[in-house]
Amino acid sequence: METQDQAKLLRHARELIAQALAGSELPQIEAILRNADMELHWALWNLGEPVALRPELEYRTTR
Amino acid sequence: MTSPPLATLSPESAGSPFWNKLTETMPREKLDALHLQRVQALCHYAYEHTRFYRRKFDAAGLRPSDIRTLEDFKRKVPVTDKSEFIHLQQERPPYGDTLALPMDFVAHHCETSGTTGVPLAIPYSMVDSVRYGESWVYGFWGLGIRPSDTFYFAFGWGNFAGFWSAYWGARRLGCRVISGGGLDTKGHIQAIQRMKPTVLISTPTFALRIAQVARDMGVDLSQSSIKYTYHAGEPGPTALPGMREQIEKAWGAKAGELLGIAEVDAIAPGCPLGDGVHVNEMNVFSWSMDPESGGEVADGEIGENIVTGYANTAQPLLNYRTHDLVRRRSACSCARTWAKFEGAVLGRTDFMVTVRGTNVYQTAVENILNQIEGVSMHYELVLTHENGNDGMTVRFEPEPSVTPEKWDAIAKDAGERIHQALHVRLNVVPVAPVTLPRFELKTKRIIDQRPKELRRALDR
Numbered sequence: 001m002e003t004q005d006q007a008k009l010l011r012h013a014r015e016l017i018a019q020a021l022a023g024s025e026l027p028q029i030e031a032i033l034r035n036a037d038m039e040l041h042w043a044l045w046n047l048g049e050p051v052a053l054r055p056e057l058e059y060r061t062t063r
Numbered sequence: 064m065t066s067p068p069l070a071t072l073s074p075e076s077a078g079s080p081f082w083n084k085l086t087e088t089m090p091r092e093k094l095d096a097l098h099l100q101r102v103q104a105l106c107h108y109a110y111e112h113t114r115f116y117r118r119k120f121d122a123a124g125l126r127p128s129d130i131r132t133l134e135d136f137k138r139k140v141p142v143t144d145k146s147e148f149i150h151l152q153q154e155r156p157p158y159g160d161t162l163a164l165p166m167d168f169v170a171h172h173c174e175t176s177g178t179t180g181v182p183l184a185i186p187y188s189m190v191d192s193v194r195y196g197e198s199w200v201y202g203f204w205g206l207g208i209r210p211s212d213t214f215y216f217a218f219g220w221g222n223f224a225g226f227w228s229a230y231w232g233a234r235r236l237g238c239r240v241i242s243g244g245g246l247d248t249k250g251h252i253q254a255i256q257r258m259k260p261t262v263l264i265s266t267p268t269f270a271l272r273i274a275q276v277a278r279d280m281g282v283d284l285s286q287s288s289i290k291y292t293y294h295a296g297e298p299g300p301t302a303l304p305g306m307r308e309q310i311e312k313a314w315g316a317k318a319g320e321l322l323g324i325a326e327v328d329a330i331a332p333g334c335p336l337g338d339g340v341h342v343n344e345m346n347v348f349s350w351s352m353d354p355e356s357g358g359e360v361a362d363g364e365i366g367e368n369i370v371t372g373y374a375n376t377a378q379p380l381l382n383y384r385t386h387d388l389v390r391r392r393s394a395c396s397c398a399r400t401w402a403k404f405e406g407a408v409l410g411r412t413d414f415m416v417t418v419r420g421t422n423v424y425q426t427a428v429e430n431i432l433n434q435i436e437g438v439s440m441h442y443e444l445v446l447t448h449e450n451g452n453d454g455m456t457v458r459f460e461p462e463p464s465v466t467p468e469k470w471d472a473i474a475k476d477a478g479e480r481i482h483q484a485l486h487v488r489l490n491v492v493p494v495a496p497v498t499l500p501r502f503e504l505k506t507k508r509i510i511d512q513r514p515k516e517l518r519r520a521l522d523r
Contacts, residue, residue: 003085038190042197046083046345048097053104054190054376 007049014040018059071210071237080335082204086345087399094400095133098348101373102136102381103127109379112163115151116379119143137350137359142369142382145326149181157184164188164377173224175325176421176486185224185326186377194374195224195328196231198343199293199321202332203236205397206319208262208291210237215260215289217243217251217269224325225295229264232329238262248276252284259288263314266420267299267306271451274313285315293319297417297453298518301333301340302407305516309451322387322407327372327380331404334397341401346374349402351391352384354412365390367412368404386412416446416509418455421487428457428489429508431480437465437473441499448513456490457481463496 017037024030034055041055052058070077081087089097106127109116119141120126130136151159157172170189174182187195214233218226220242233240241260243251251273255263263270270292277284292314294300299320300307310318322331322340330347331340342349350359351366360366368385388411389404416423432438442459457477461470470493478491500507511518 035189038193042190042193046086046197048086048089048093050100053101053108053373054188057108 003047007044007047010040010044010047010049014044077209080205081399082201083345087201087341087401089344089400091393091400094344098344099133099136102133102348102371103130105371105373105379105381106130106136106140108376109163109381113379114160115147116381133348136348136371137369137382140382142352142357142384143380144384145175145183148326148378149183152184153181158186158378161378162186163379169377171227172222173227173325174222176223182222183326187375188377191374191376192228192231193235194346195228196233196235198323198329198332198346198374199229199232200236201341201343202319202321202329203232203262203293205332205335206291206293206317208236208238208293212262212291213239213241213258213260214262214264215241215243215251215255215258217246217263217265217273220244223296225323225329226264228323228329229293229295233262233264248273249280252277252280252282255284255287255289256282261288261290263289263292263316265292265294266296267294267303267310267318267320268297268417268420268452270294270310270318271306271313274310275451284313287314289314289316291319292316293321295321295323295329296420297422298408301337302409303517305514307337320407322404324370324385324387326375326378327370327383327385328374330370330372331407334395334399334403336395336397339392339395339403339405340407341395341399341403344401347372351389362391362393365409368408388412416444416453416455418453418487418489421485423455423485423487423489427485428481431484432457432459432477435473435477435480437462437469438477439463439496441496443499443508443510445510446513448517453513453517454490456492458492458494458499460496460499461493 014037017033021030021033024033038055041051044051110120110127123141125139129139148161151161168188169186171187171192173185216226216230220226230240241258243254246254274284292310300310300318301320307318319333321329321333323329328346331342333340348371350369352369353360354367365388368387368389370383370385372380387408389408392403392405395403428444432442439460439462442457445456445458447454461473474491474493478489482488
């Protein structure tokens with residue numbers, strides 16, 4: 001798979017996680033989702049994509 | 064219906080010679096474009112989240128938006144040093160006003176060994192620890208270590224970042240982890256025989272020490288299950304080819320090393336060719352500085368490694384002085400484009416030496432000696448290498464007014480104070496007044512009697 005295609009899928013996955021995060025009232029599930037988002041952010045970073053220094057710094061736009 | 068076979072990685076990934084070929088072989092222009100975007104983000108982040116950097120930037124008349132090129136970053140952003148952080152942490156423990164995140168985000172606390180006098184407190188957020196661990200994996204993978212391997216940590220964990228981060232890396236790679244924490248040397252040997260790990264993690268001198276004790280027990284570790292040894296914390300098989308030969312022979316294994324700086328990152332995993340380390344340019348931006356002029360030195364020349372870490376979002380480090388002298392190369396026949404330090408660290412700007420895994424600074428020892436009544440200003444630090452370990456002997460002249468029967472008591476007092484302050488036991492030996500050499504210009508305090516092949520290149 002091309003890097004750009006993979007990055008596009010990762011960004012979409014983060015959007016889905018952001019939606020699930022927004023509706024979460026269970027601390028366990030929110031913690032798991034934050035962890036998942038951290039890993040996806042890290043994957044984008046390591047594909048050389050322009051992402052913020054920390055995943056939470058993007059939450060205002062993704063949540 | 065049968066389930067598909069369980070595998071930690073797909074065959075395509077498992078067969079890759081790189082942990083991440085895309086970035087490890089990324090062209091320099093692309094790497095630099097990424098660095099620019101990331102150091103710009105880091106400048107904004109540090110300025111907005113820490114009073115420390117706001118003060119630094121304001122004092123320099125600098126705004127984060129002034130950084131438009133990497134040259135701007137190198138020239139305009141003030142260099143920082145460990146002593147500044149320690150000072151601020153002492154004023155307001157534990158982290159002073161260098162912390163960029165709410166304390167709730169600090170997931171792990173480590174400390175340096177305190178050999179410069181006072182330990183540096185190091186906070187890591189969860190993101191930071193994941194990034195830090197990842198740095199080790201590039202080196203593990205390059206050496207040939209795979210998720211099917213089993214790590215043995217011959218290390219008492221404490222607050223030291225080096226082996227916590229190695230653990231984070233082993234977890235990331237998906238390997239089995241066995242902790243040898245709390246065992247003595249014989250216990251490590253027995254645990255290795257019993258549990259059959261394939262990777263040894265230790266300081267390089269301790270790997271040699273274990274092998275020596277094993278020989279004394281009649282155990283030949285070259286026939287053990289260990290296939291790889293991986294080291295950090297002091298000059299190892301990359302910096303010291305003689306040590307590589309000894310470790311690989313004693314363990315019958317391939318030895319690897321990375322250059323780490325506790326408060327920054329496992330910044331440079333070993334090159335698979337074994338002759339240097341590659342800066343992990345996904346986690347670190349680095350350049351080489353002439354310690355005298357402050358200017359940048361050219362590729363291939365020796366300079367002080369100045370680093371900026373992307374893995375330190377809890378306590379950002381921008382243009383941070385490492386005091387490590389390195390020779391930087393921009394190309395390597397292993398195909399990695401990440402900057403290479405030939406021979407890892409070639410020397411120190413501040414005369415640090417490593418004794419049994421603990422960094423000992425000449426100035427720290429001097430500071431202690433200077434506080435002891437009866438010790439004159441004439442002393443020397445003699446470095447030796449015996450039984451696989453570096454050692455240091457402090458030879459001092461008592462003040463002429465002190466009678467000889469008091470010399471041993473003074474030496475004992477000095478030894479205790481050094482142990483208390485630096486957590487390392489050194490031999491302290493009095494010598495008769497006016498027997499040590501006198502110098503007209505700079506005093507030569509360090510007498511290095513270690514075999515040349517076991518010294519850093521610039522110390523030979």
